[in-house]
Amino acid sequence: MFASHRTGTLLGTRILLGVSGGIAAYKSAVLARLLKKAGAEVRVVMTEGAQAFIQPLTFQALTGEPVGTSLLDPEAEAGMGHIELARWAELILIAPASANLIARLSRGHADDLLTTLCLASGAERMLAPAMNQQMWAHPAVQENVDRLKAQGWGILGPDAGEQACGDIGSGRMMEPEAIIDTLQASPGQRPAEGLEIVITAGPTREAIDPVRYLTNHSSGKMGYALAAAAQALGATVTLISGPVRLATPPGVARVDVDSAEQMLDAAERAAMTADIFIAAAAVADYRPATAAEQKIKKGSEDELVLRLIKNPDVVATIAAGENAPFTVGFAAETEALEHHALDKLERKRLMMIVANQVGGGLGFDRDDNAATLYWREPEEQIRSERFDAQPKSALAEKLIMRIVAHYRSATSA
Known part of the structure; x- marks a missing residue:
């Protein structure tokens, strides 16, 4: 056979x-x-x-x-x-x-x-x-x-x-x-067989009051495609998802969260046993300092001022943890893509980072995507691989295969 x-x-x-x-x-x-x-x-x-x-x-x-x-x-x-x-x-x-x-x-x-x-x-x-x-x-x-x-x-x-x-x-x-x-x-051997992979996906919602929140345009499609690909390639997959309208990929364990703090809490618990952590979620950088307990009513003032405070950095926290998993980040940027991606790779102490252009009809809420994968070789050289625009399902499979291959290489060295 x-x-x-x-x-x-x-x-x-x-x-x-x-x-x-x-x-x-x-x-x-x-x-x-x-x-x-x-x-x-x-x-x-x-x-x-x-x-x-x-x-x-x-x-x-x-x-x-x-x-x-x-x-x-x-x-x-x-x-x-x-x-x-x-x-x-x-x-x-x-x-x-x-x-x-x-x-x-x-x-x-x-x-x-x-x-x-x-x-x-x-x-x-x-x-x-x-x-x-x-x-x-x-x-x-x-x-x-x-x-x-x-x-x-x-x-x-x-x-x-x-x-x-x-x-x-x-x-x-x-x-x-x-x-x-x-x-x-796929030989019957699958490249991710035996690995536990945790993936974050979608946006976060940061409450202003019981009916309003701050969020972003992330649809979660890329993270969900990564989860489906990782499961198909043999991994045990936990998907930590912000609020999206997507079906859970078959065989994937899903944890639903709303805010960045909730995502961090779920990520820290899941990462304790994970081999690979992939942060594909678009986590809000800031949240309101306080969320009103009741709906804020429109008054006579022409302005409403919100004081924002910084959210925890989910991927950087996981990467800096004791016995951290092989951590992969995402950089969704509107300009200077390579510069910002490499800065995040170094600053957040990531093993790899996936960079993609967003805005102007690119990236968010689409069924296709293009991306560049960056990583640092043992001799400290930065390497990259470019993936042209293709369905997110196809891109996800390629990314999981590359990430797993680098993980195997890093852990066998």
Whole structure:
């Protein structure tokens, strides 16, 4: 089986890439190219629906191999028949997987070349769903996905965001780069296996009175994406969340807080047993010196003066603690991004920091993000890695993999 001999590389791995019908089929061409670039042997099988969106010739040019399109193709059967192709594959990867294909696979249909190969092969099997967000949420689709999971299928994604139809929600095919990272990271060994990771996310609210508060524009999406990625990569995850409207990622323990002081209290308790602490929350720097017990009424004065005092610095406090975990901060800046990020890295005694530009439509409350990861090498040199704009789910997976790799290196030195 494919999973039994994975070494974290795709070099020489025999991958059967299945492509079903849907606008996301264009991503499969990118995926095929990246699989080849990673050193895999790739053969492509397309459903009839897929051929309405992209031509077999595209995949033939990218892989250098003939493309399977028909179960009853005399020319194909004269060469490598469908049984031989099923035996050849170490991994069957279907991307995109439409709702229709998921339904047929879950019921054991063998009415075209791709579904027949899936039944005839003992290879590891994974699929990346792609469909309208309402379809993905439909109970029948979720039931079919659960049935496939029970049969041993790995499910990659889907991502959330704007879709080709104009809807916004979960259902987009996972980006090809994220699929590659996932395949390279998952041998059955998972890079974060055995680690306890604590992540803060979202804004804090600092009370002015019982109905008003100071806060910021953080949606929590990046922190929640990090929590989901860390859990998927094998970690035990505690998510300390400010007030957001997001569902808790499956398998993640969530602690809800409102204020910066509450977040610090929860963080200090969780960090006591944590291996890695990632401070993705946008914690308010200041809070009102006093919060009124009753709603402040509008008087005749033209001004209302609030006296603010500094909040505790959550990430700096955790990093300075006795037996501190491997601590990673975030720097969300509107200008001089690198300067401010490196200043925080040094001043707060962090192991790594993720810097991203915010404001002017960037950063907050978006489904995509770009970032630069900074860290200091043992020889005191500052290193960095840039991640271009991509879905936060894909970025989160890359960041968790890099953070875990640096943690492993630091703790084994």
